Amino acid sequence: MKRPVPTYELYGEDSGERPDFWLHCETIPSRSRLHHWEIGLHRHESFFQILYIAEGSGDALFGETVRSISPPAVITIPPAVSHGFRFSPDIDGFVFTVLASHLPVAPGGRSRLGNWLATPALTPLGETEDGRYIAETLQRLAEEWEARRNNRTGLLDAYLTTVLGLTARLAAAPRANESAAESENERRMERFDALLRQHYLAHRPAAFYARELGLSPTHLNRVIRTMAGQSVHEVIAGRLLDAARRELVFTRASVQEISFRLGFSDAAYFSRFFLRHVGMTPRTWRIAERQRLGV
Numbered sequence: 001m002k003r004p005v006p007t008y009e010l011y012g013e014d015s016g017e018r019p020d021f022w023l024h025c026e027t028i029p030s031r032s033r034l035h036h037w038e039i040g041l042h043r044h045e046s047f048f049q050i051l052y053i054a055e056g057s058g059d060a061l062f063g064e065t066v067r068s069i070s071p072p073a074v075i076t077i078p079p080a081v082s083h084g085f086r087f088s089p090d091i092d093g094f095v096f097t098v099l100a101s102h103l104p105v106a107p108g109g110r111s112r113l114g115n116w117l118a119t120p121a122l123t124p125l126g127e128t129e130d131g132r133y134i135a136e137t138l139q140r141l142a143e144e145w146e147a148r149r150n151n152r153t154g155l156l157d158a159y160l161t162t163v164l165g166l167t168a169r170l171a172a173a174p175r176a177n178e179s180a181a182e183s184e185n186e187r188r189m190e191r192f193d194a195l196l197r198q199h200y201l202a203h204r205p206a207a208f209y210a211r212e213l214g215l216s217p218t219h220l221n222r223v224i225r226t227m228a229g230q231s232v233h234e235v236i237a238g239r240l241l242d243a244a245r246r247e248l249v250f251t252r253a254s255v256q257e258i259s260f261r262l263g264f265s266d267a268a269y270f271s272r273f274f275l276r277h278v279g280m281t282p283r284t285w286r287i288a289e290r291q292r293l294g295v
Contacts, residue, residue, distance in 0.1 A: 022099040022250060023156060025145040028053075031095070032087050041084040046293065048098045048107065048117070049083075050163065051075040052138040056091030060084075062120040072125040072135050074167050078107045081120050094142045096160075099293070101245065104161045111189065111227070116168040123171040134166050188213060189227040192220070192235075200239045201263040206232040241277055244270075248286040249293070255282045 032039060041061060053073045060067045060075055061084040077083050079100045100107065107117035125131030141159040144152050195212055210220040224232050240262055247258040259270035274282045
């Protein structure tokens, strides 16, 4: 009989009340040395992990699959995926553990990055320019986390987003059977996402995004449904809800302050909006989520 795979929180550590509890960093040797360089199969329910292998070798276990590790490489592991490692004693690098809700794109989201984040991967960095930049950025991410200087949250976010985007690009194999229409729709989705990041706090209507992209509202809606499985209105609402959830978990701001930050002129309207889409009021959801995360 197979033993059940244990589910761990963030190494069993107390996240405390730090505003940056969403990210944890440590060297790979610091923990693997304690376990004779072998980490048995386990999983993290709410956390995404990134390992940067700078030196050494070993094996990465993704369930029943074994991948050989050669430096330099990046290993990415989504939440709830069974994984383990066998390292050589000369292993060196970092392991970053990120609260999944803080990722720039949700694992499993209907985009190339979302699909990539949903599957465990070992990505060799090789001698490419992007590979070197990924390694340097992960080093900076570790240094910034360790230094604990003020006003660093934006830098940590930027480093993380850069690493994931570049690693996903490096790992992507060319799709020979991709049609011109699929490629064009993906470019439109990227442009729509860029516009949404810029304007979602202004609560622009779908017609605004269609006009900016040179499409009719009907055509834009068809593209977004094809690429994201949702309507334009649902994607816009989802972006606001993601921002609301992050504010509720990662800040101490009141519901009224958060509603104004998100462009709602009325806190009561924000609460109704949140309740309609989430099924709980912002205050109730905040309490339940922070208890679940142990904050």
